[in-house]
Amino acid sequence: MFLRLYKVFRVVVLIVMIGAIALVLRKSPAPQVDSDPNAAKTLQEKLVEEQRQSDAKQPHKLEMNEAELNSMLSHNLQLAPPAKPAAPAAPPASAPATLGKDPTIEEVQSSVRDVKVSLMDNSVRAYVVFAFHGADLSLQLDGQLGVRDGYLRFTPIGGKLGSLPLPHAALDNAVAKLFDSPDNKEKFRVPPEVQDIRVEGNQLVVSYR
Numbered sequence: 001m002f003l004r005l006y007k008v009f010r011v012v013v014l015i016v017m018i019g020a021i022a023l024v025l026r027k028s029p030a031p032q033v034d035s036d037p038n039a040a041k042t043l044q045e046k047l048v049e050e051q052r053q054s055d056a057k058q059p060h061k062l063e064m065n066e067a068e069l070n071s072m073l074s075h076n077l078q079l080a081p082p083a084k085p086a087a088p089a090a091p092p093a094s095a096p097a098t099l100g101k102d103p104t105i106e107e108v109q110s111s112v113r114d115v116k117v118s119l120m121d122n123s124v125r126a127y128v129v130f131a132f133h134g135a136d137l138s139l140q141l142d143g144q145l146g147v148r149d150g151y152l153r154f155t156p157i158g159g160k161l162g163s164l165p166l167p168h169a170a171l172d173n174a175v176a177k178l179f180d181s182p183d184n185k186e187k188f189r190v191p192p193e194v195q196d197i198r199v200e201g202n203q204l205v206v207s208y209r
Contacts, residue, residue: 024161137162
């Protein structure tokens with residue numbers, strides 16, 4: 001009886017593992033984000049006005065809508081080229097992190113193929129396609145932005161790797177390692193004149209002192 005149960009258990013574990021791998025490899029659909037051919041122009045006008053108010057030492061806010069934010073990301077992020085099938089004996093050309101070492105911002109960015117950001121009431125949804133061992137995987141993260149002790153913080157509230165939902169504890173741990181790593185922490189320090197960064201009313205709001 002024990003042997004039979006053990007054999008059944010092995011089969012069930014194998015099925016669960018295969019199912020999990022299949023979900024991870026199946027990219028979740030990219031979110032539909034707002035687009036506007038004038039987004040780059042309107043954002044530039046807002047940045048010019050923000051600079052004018054900063055020069056005048058006036059407390060003010062910079063508000064970006066979804067189209068403007070994604071336009072800025074598309075113009076400023078250096079995305080990796082599409083994945084190419086690797087030779088059987090070749091090591092992976094672009095893995096997000098070195099084994100046993102927390103990833104740096106540069107290592108993460110070097111593997112990113114596509115980024116889309118949705119602004120939802122008071123939270124943000126980031127959809128990222130990245131290269132991992134010759135395959136393109138998707139990562140979706142939902143959370144809230146804020147500034148704490150002079151550093152940008154991201155509080156995750158949900159996420160999926162491919163089509164596989166991620167446990168909240170795993171999300172918290174991964175985000176904490178990325179933001180608190182000695183190699184990365186100072187890159188999340190905000191300028192002293194920035195009081196807060198948050199999503200409010202489907203807009204990204206940067207508050208200045």
